[in-house]
Amino acid sequence: MKVGPDRIRSLSGSGGGPGPPAAQAADGRGIGEAVFDFGERAEAIDCAVEREPTVADDADKMNGAEEAPRQQREKPDPPGYFEGESMTRRRAFTIAAQGIGGLAGAAIVLPAVGFAVAPIFHRGKERWEAVGPLSDFVEDTYRQVVFTETVGIGDAGKTTAYVRKSSKQLGEEPGKYIAVSNRCAHLGCPVRFVEAAGNFICPCHGGVYDFQGKRIGGPPVRPLDHFQTRARNGQVELGPRYSVTSQLEPVRARDPGEFTGGVWEYLYPPRPSTFPPP
Ligand code: FES
Numbered sequence: 001m002k003v004g005p006d007r008i009r010s011l012s013g014s015g016g017g018p019g020p021p022a023a024q025a026a027d028g029r030g031i032g033e034a035v036f037d038f039g040e041r042a043e044a045i046d047c048a049v050e051r052e053p054t055v056a057d058d059a060d061k062m063n064g065a066e067e068a069p070r071q072q073r074e075k076p077d078p079p080g081y082f083e084g085e086s087m088t089r090r091r092a093f094t095i096a097a098q099g100i101g102g103l104a105g106a107a108i109v110l111p112a113v114g115f116a117v118a119p120i121f122h123r124g125k126e127r128w129e130a131v132g133p134l135s136d137f138v139e140d141t142y143r144q145v146v147f148t149e150t151v152g153i154g155d156a157g158k159t160t161a162y163v164r165k166s167s168k169q170l171g172e173e174p175g176k177y178i179a180v181s182n183r184c185a186h187l188g189c190p191v192r193f194v195e196a197a198g199n200f201i202c203p204c205h206g207g208v209y210d211f212q213g214k215r216i217g218g219p220p221v222r223p224l225d226h227f228q229t230r231a232r233n234g235q236v237e238l239g240p241r242y243s244v245t246s247q248l249e250p251v252r253a254r255d256p257g258e259f260t261g262g263v264w265e266y267l268y269p270p271r272p273s274t275f276p277p278p
Pocket of ligand 1: 205
C-alpha cells in the first residue's frame with residue numbers, strides 16, 4: 001500500500017504536538033520514502049507503506065485467495081466435448097437411454113392400467129326382460145320375480161325383485177309398476193318381503209324397510225334400489241337398476257353402503273358404467 005503526501009501530511013499534523021512539516025524533512029529525502037523526523041511515528045508509517053510478506057500472505061497465495069472469483073473463471077469443457085458440438089456424446093446417450101427406457105415402461109404399464117380401468121367406463125347395452133303378464137301384479141302386495149340383470153355369467157347374473165302395481169293411496173303415478181330390488185342397502189344381503197308385516201326384512205343385521213322400500217330401521221343407509229319398469233305386449237318388463245333417495249327420488253345406481261341424496265351425491269359418486277335414472 002502506497003501512502004500519498006496528503007496522508008503523510010495529515011499524520012504528521014495530528015500526532016499530538018508540534019513538529020516540522022513533511023515538506024521540511026531534515027535529511028532532505030523524498031516524501032515517498034516516508035522517513036521523517038517523527039520519532040516513533042515515522043516507524044509506523046514506514047510499516048504501513050512497505051512490509052515484508054508474512055506467512056499468512058504466503059498461505060493466501062497458495063490457496064488462491066487473490067485469484068479471480070469462481071464464477072468469473074472460464075468453465076472447463078466437459079469430458080467428451082469436441083469443438084463445435086452443441087451436445088456431448090455422453091449427454092446424447094443419456095437422453096436416448098432415458099427415452100427408450102420410458103417407452104419400454106409405458107409399453108408394459110399402459111396396457112395393464114387400461115385393462116384395469118376400462119371396465120369402469122364400459123356401460124353395457126340396456127336390457128329389458130319380461131317377468132309376467134300385467135294381470136299378475138296388484139297394488140296391495142308384491143310378487144317375487146327372478147330375472148337376468150347381467151348377461152353372460154349364468155346364474156350369477158340373475159337377481160330377485162319384488163314387483164307390484166303402483167298405488168294411488170301411496171301417491172304413486174297410476175298405471176305404473178314398481179319393482180324393488182331384494183339387495184339390502186347396507187351390505188347387500190337378500191331382503192325378504194314379509195306379507196304379514198308389510199315390510200322388507202333383512203336377515204343379516206336386522207335392517208327393516210317399509211312397504212315402499214324406505215328404510216325404517218337397522219343399519220341400512222338408504223332405501224332399497226329399484227328397477228325401471230314398462231308394460232310391453234301385455235307383459236311387465238324390468239330394465240336397469242337405479243337407486244333412490246330417502247324421498248324416493250331416482251338417482252343413478254349406487255353400491256350397498258353408499259348414501260344417496262343431498263351432499264352424498266358428491267361424496268358417493270356413481271360408477272360411470274351405471275345407467276341414468278328414469
Ligand atoms: S346387510 Fe342388511 S342389514 Fe346388514
